[in-house]
Amino acid sequence: MDKFSYLSNMDVSTVEHLYQSYKSDPKSVAEDWQQFFAGFDFAEQLYDQDDASFGIPANVKKEFDVINLINGYRKNGHLFTDTNPVRARRKYTPTLAIENFDLSQDDLDTTFRAGEMIGIGPSSLKNIIEHLEATYCQSIGVEYRYIREPEVVSWLQEKLEKNRNQPEFSVEEKKQVLRKLSQAVVFEEFLGKKFTGQKRFSLEGAESLIPAMDMAVEEGSNLGIEEFVIGMAHRGRLNVLANILNKTYKEIFSEFEGKDYEDADVEGDVKYHMGYTSYMTCYNGKEVKMNLCPNPSHLEAVGPVVLGISRAKIDRKFEGDNSKLCPILIHG
CATH class of the missing domain: 1.10.287.1150 (TPP helical domain)
Structure with a gap:
């Protein structure tokens, strides 16, 4: 119980009367009340001052x-x-x-x-x-x-x-950024003209994704990463396939025109669901494996799919060494 709870049970006017008596003559109230009111005055003086005091x-x-x-x-x-x-x-x-x-x-x-x-x-x-x-x-x-x-x-x-959140690129890195950005822009412009009206989920307006991913892969290779597992929705998938995983334009364009399958019982998926695996040689001379996961129809499953593939590869292929594989999730 609060040791001062008795105060809440007293009449306020009674306490006020005792305090006024104490102010006029401290000895006019009992000794325990003298100590109480002395503490009250001390606290009031202490906390009623500004910082300078x-x-x-x-x-x-x-x-x-x-x-x-x-x-x-x-x-x-x-x-x-x-x-x-x-x-x-x-x-x-x-x-x-x-x-x-x-x-x-x-x-x-x-x-x-x-x-x-x-x-x-x-x-x-x-x-x-x-x-x-x-x-x-x-x-x-x-x-x-x-x-x-x-x-x-x-x-x-x-x-x-330290640098005002501004990237510090060498001349060669700037050229590579421009190169990948140009590839992304030209690719979208060509598809827009060649396959007008076809559903393709363009990357237009967000082409900077391509040089950003290219830089991430290059830096990851420098840090010892040997494999990337990428998950993304529809938007920009064709551009990533072409300019990051180096899927040939011929393959991509054939999917626009309709691709024949040797087995008549197998139906192909839409082009913006396709997964792909390739190898990329980085500027440091190292080769990294690139995996773009097939896109599940339910987009909320993209993350779990990437997580499961990555976990399995780390456990089985890299024997638990999670510094060798980098999963990348791209918001759609």
């Missing part, structure tokens, strides 16, 4: 305010990105305005050591905000603070903030 300098408090601002960008910056080129971003509140972090326009030119948290050293608030905006609120949104492993969060923050 506790000896916290204003500049130190401002440093913590800037730290809160930085963490605000890290947690919610993805809500204020410029990721949609055709319409304005939906409005979210509270915003990342500095006033929501007890900062003001007068603080913009003040230098804060909190800039060291994002790798730019002591900097003005203006420069800190500029760095955070470039890192978290441009065309690439990053949502990662839900991750429970602190070491993973720290690793991501360091990678994102």
